Amino acid sequence: MRRELSMACFERASPALKEILLKLYRAEKHVEVDHHLYEFGSVEYHIQSPAADPNHNYLSISTPLLSHGVLHSYGFSPYTIRMLKEVCSDAVEIVEPPREGYQLTLKLDFSKIPSEKESEKVIRQISSVQAVILSSQLKEMLENVNSQDVSQGMYKPIKLVYHPREPFYVIKQQQKITAVFPMRFKEPSDVIIATAFFQELMDVGSSEKWSKAPPCTWSPIPPPELRGEPLEDLSTNGGFVSFDISSRHVEGKKLDKTVWSLLNFYAYVKNHIKCTRGFIQRRMQKRLENLVEVLHKENQEEEGDVKKVKENAGCRYVRKLVRFPKSAMLKQRCGEFSKRMKRIRFRIKIHGFGRFRRRWLTIPKLSSPMRYTKID
Amino acid sequence: MASTLRLYLTCIRNTLEAALCLQNFPCQEVERHNKPEVELKTSPELLLNPILICRNESEKCLIETSINSLRISLKVKQADELENILTKKFLRFLSMRAEAFQVLRRKPIQGYDISFLITNYHCEEMQKQKLIDFIVQFMEDIDKEISELKMSVNTRGRLVATEFLKQFI
Numbered sequence: 001m002r003r004e005l006s007m008a009c010f011e012r013a014s015p016a017l018k019e020i021l022l023k024l025y026r027a028e029k030h031v032e033v034d035h036h037l038y039e040f041g042s043v044e045y046h047i048q049s050p051a052a053d054p055n056h057n058y059l060s061i062s063t064p065l066l067s068h069g070v071l072h073s074y075g076f077s078p079y080t081i082r083m084l085k086e087v088c089s090d091a092v093e094i095v096e097p098p099r100e101g102y103q104l105t106l107k108l109d110f111s112k113i114p115s116e117k118e119s120e121k122v123i124r125q126i127s128s129v130q131a132v133i134l135s136s137q138l139k140e141m142l143e144n145v146n147s148q149d150v151s152q153g154m155y156k157p158i159k160l161v162y163h164p165r166e167p168f169y170v171i172k173q174q175q176k177i178t179a180v181f182p183m184r185f186k187e188p189s190d191v192i193i194a195t196a197f198f199q200e201l202m203d204v205g206s207s208e209k210w211s212k213a214p215p216c217t218w219s220p221i222p223p224p225e226l227r228g229e230p231l232e233d234l235s236t237n238g239g240f241v242s243f244d245i246s247s248r249h250v251e252g253k254k255l256d257k258t259v260w261s262l263l264n265f266y267a268y269v270k271n272h273i274k275c276t277r278g279f280i281q282r283r284m285q286k287r288l289e290n291l292v293e294v295l296h297k298e299n300q301e302e303e304g305d306v307k308k309v310k311e312n313a314g315c316r317y318v319r320k321l322v323r324f325p326k327s328a329m330l331k332q333r334c335g336e337f338s339k340r341m342k343r344i345r346f347r348i349k350i351h352g353f354g355r356f357r358r359r360w361l362t363i364p365k366l367s368s369p370m371r372y373t374k375i376d
Numbered sequence: 377m378a379s380t381l382r383l384y385l386t387c388i389r390n391t392l393e394a395a396l397c398l399q400n401f402p403c404q405e406v407e408r409h410n411k412p413e414v415e416l417k418t419s420p421e422l423l424l425n426p427i428l429i430c431r432n433e434s435e436k437c438l439i440e441t442s443i444n445s446l447r448i449s450l451k452v453k454q455a456d457e458l459e460n461i462l463t464k465k466f467l468r469f470l471s472m473r474a475e476a477f478q479v480l481r482r483k484p485i486q487g488y489d490i491s492f493l494i495t496n497y498h499c500e501e502m503q504k505q506k507l508i509d510f511i512v513q514f515m516e517d518i519d520k521e522i523s524e525l526k527m528s529v530n531t532r533g534r535l536v537a538t539e540f541l542k543q544f545i
Contacts, residue, residue, distance in 0.1 A: 189461045193529065196458050200533040205541060213541035249544050261543040272536050276529055280462070283528070284469045287521050292476045295510055 010264045012131035013124045017045055021057075021123045025110045030054040041162070043130055046102065056109055058095070060102035063130050064162075065137060076103065076133065083136035087125050104133070134162070135259045138170075157226060159233070166266050167233055171225045177245040179262050180223060183238030183269070190273050191238050197272055198241055214243045214258075241265075381519075384431040385512050391427055391439055392448070392508045398496040401444040412445030412495050438488065445495045447481070448511060449488035452518055462525045463489060466518070479507070490518075 016037050024033065024047075033049035046060040076084075084094065084104075091112040098105040108126065113119050138160065157169040157180070169180040183198075185191045198218040205216040220239045222229075249258045261268075341361060403409040404419055413422045424441040431453075438449040452467070454460040467490045474480040479498055481491040492511060499507070 189465070192457045192461050196530060197533040197537065200530065201537040201540070204534060204537045210538075210541055210545075213544050216541075254544070257543050261540070268540060272533070276532060279528070279532065280465060280525060281469075283521075283525060284466050287466075287517075288470060288473060288476070291470075291514065291517065294513070295477060 010260070010267060012260070013127035014039060014043075014045070014130065015127075017047070017059075018123055018127040020047055021059075021108070021126060022120070024049060024057055025113070025119055025123060033057075044102070046099065055111065056107050058099075058105060058107055059126065059129075060099045060105045061130055061133070062102045063133055065103075077137075077140060079140045080133055080136040083132055083139075084129065087129070087132050091122055092126060104129070131260070134263060135256060138259045138263060139255060157229065159229070162263055162266075168262075168265075169226060169229070175246065177250075178223075178225060179243045179245060180226060181241045181265055182222070182234065182236045183241060184236050185238050185273075188237075189277075193273050193276050194238050194269055197269065198239065201241070212248070214245050214249055217242045380431060381516075384429065384435070384437075385515065387429050388437050388439075388515070389508055389512050391429065392446075392511065393504075395424070395427075395439055395441040395446055396494065396499065396504050396508065398444050398446060398494070398499050400496050410444075412447075412493060413442035414440050414445040414447045415493070438485070445493060447485070448492040448494070449485040450490050450515060450518075451487070452489045452522065458529065459522055459526055462522055462529070466521065466525070479511075 014037070016039070020033075020035055020037075024031070030051070031049065032051045033047060035045075035047040037045040037047070039045070042064050044062040046058075046062075048058040048060075050058075081094070091109050093107040093109070095105040095107050106126070106129070110119075113122050157171045159167050159169055161167045165184070168182070171178045171180065183194060185194060195218075198216075201216050202218055204210055205213055217223075218239055218241050222234045222240055223242055226234060226240075243262070245258060245262075248254075400410070401413065401422065403411045403416075404422075413419060417423060422443045426438060426440040428436060428438050430436040434451065435453045436451045438447075440447045440449075452463050454463050467484070470477070471480065471482055471484065471490060474482045479492050479494050481493045484491040494507065
C-alpha cells in the first residue's frame with residue numbers, strides 16, 4: 001500500500017538513465033560507452049561517451065510527442081526549448097542539429113558541475129528531460145489555445161496522445177479547463193475495480209475537506225463536450241473520467257504538478273488495479289491457509305481423541321475389517337467406561353478416596369485381541 | 377449474525393446430519409470399481425431425492441445424496457458487480473486447490489458457485505459431526521471473507537484517490 005501511494009508522484013527522472021550517468025560521473029578514468037535505453041511509452045535514450053572526446057558525453061532522446069494535429073517540422077517549439085534551458089544547468093548544452101533518429105541531443109560536461117553534492121541533483125534533472133518535454137507541450141497547449149478553434153460557442157476539444165490507444169482530451173472553457181479521459185481495460189474484472197475506484201474518487205472530490213481539489217466526475221457515456229469526435233475514440237468499457245481544472249490549479253508551481261498528474265492518470269489507474277489484484281491474491285492465499293489449517297486441526301483432534309480412547313482402554317489399534325469376538329467388544333466397552341471414570345472430576349475431595357479408587361476401581365489390563373489363537 | 381442466516385445454516389446442518397449416512401457400495405455396472413453414485417446417476421435406486429434450501433433468490437444450497445456419496449452445492453450472495461467478481465475469483469481460487477480440502481470439488485455444479493463431494497471414505501476417515509461443522513463454518517467464512525475483501529478494496533480505492541487529489545493542492 002505504501003509503495004502504491006508513493007508511486008503517486010511517478011518519478012520524472014528515468015532511474016536507468018540516472019544510474020548510467022552517475023556511473024559515468026563517478027568513473028575515475030574515461031570509459032567509452034555506447035548505451036541504448038528503451039522505456040515504457042516508446043521512449044529511447046542513446047548515451048555516448050566517445051574516446052575521441054573524453055571530456056564530453058552525449059545524450060540523445062527520442063520520445064513520442066503529444067500530437068496536436070500540427071507537427072512542428074523544425075523540432076521542438078521555442079517554449080519547450082526555453083523550458084529545457086531552464087532545467088538544464090551549465091553542464092548541459094543543446095546540440096543543433098540533433099542526432100539522426102532523435103529529437104534532442106544534449107552535450108554533457110561533468111567537469112562543470114559545481115560540487116559533488118550538486119552532482120546528484122544535476123544528474124536527476126538531466127534524467128528528467130523527457131518529462132520536461134512532455135509537460136511543456138501540455139503546458140503550452142493549455143496556455144495558448146487558438147481562438148480560431150472555437151466552434152458553437154465552445155472551444156474545440158484538443159486530443160492528446162501520450163501512449164497509443166490512450167488518447168485524452170483537453171477542453172478549454174470559460175474560467176476552467178476540462179480534461180476528459182476515456183478509460184479502456186482489457187479484462188472485465190479490471191473494469192469493475194476501476195469503476196469502484198472512480199466512485200471513490202468522485203466521493204472524495206465532492207467532500208468539503210477536498211473542495212480545493214479539482215472536481216471529478218465519472219460517466220459511462222461520453223460527455224457532451226466530446227460530441228463530434230470519432231466513434232473509435234469514444235468507444236470504451238470503463239466510462240469517461242473528467243477533471244475540471246480551474247485557474248487556482250495552474251497558477252505558479254501548481255501548474256507543473258497538475259500537468260504531471262494529468263499526464264500520468266492512466267498509468268496511475270493501471271498501477272492501482274494491478275496492486276489491488278495483487279492484494280486480493282495475497283488475501284485469498286492467506287484465507288486458504290487458514291481454512292486448510294482448520295480442517296487439519298479438526299483431523300488432528302480426531303486422531304488425538306481416537307488415540308486417547310484406545311490408550312485408556314488398554315487395547316492396541318485394530319483394523320476395522322477384522323470382526324471381533326464378543327469378549328473383545330466387551331473389553332473395549334470396559335475400556336471406555338474406565339476412561340469416563342478417570343475423567344470424572346470430584347468436586348468434593350475425600351481424604352483417602354483417591355487411594356481407594358486406584359486400588360479397587362481400576363480395571364486390570366487384559367490380553368490383546370490381535371493375538372492369534374489357533375482354532376481347533 | 378442475522379436471524380435468517382442462522383435459520384438457513386441450521387436447516388442445512390440438520391439436513392446434512394440426516395443425509396450423511398453413507399456406506400461403501402461398489403459400482404453395479406463395472407466390476408471391481410467403486411464410484412460415487414451421486415456423480416454418475418446411472419442407478420436411480422441408489423439416489424435419494426435432492427433437497428434445495430433457499431435463503432433468498434440469490435442464496436441457495438443443493439444437497440444431493442446417494443448411497444455412498446453426498447454432493448453439496450452452494451450459491452453465494454452477490455449484491456453488486458464487485459462482490460460478483462470477488463466471489464468468482466475467490467471460489468475459483470479455492471476450487472483449483474481442492475486437493476488441500478479433500479472434500480471440495482474442482483468444478484462447481486452448473487448454476488452454483490462451489491461444490492463439495494463427500495464419499496463414504498471421507499466419513500470413515502473423518503468424524504461426521506466435524507465434517508458438518510466444517511462445511512457450515514466454511515459457508516460463514518466465505519460470506520465474511522467476501523464482505524471484508526469488498527471493504528478492503530473500497531478502502532484502498534479511497535486512500536489512493538485521496539493521495540491522487542493531494543497532487544492538485
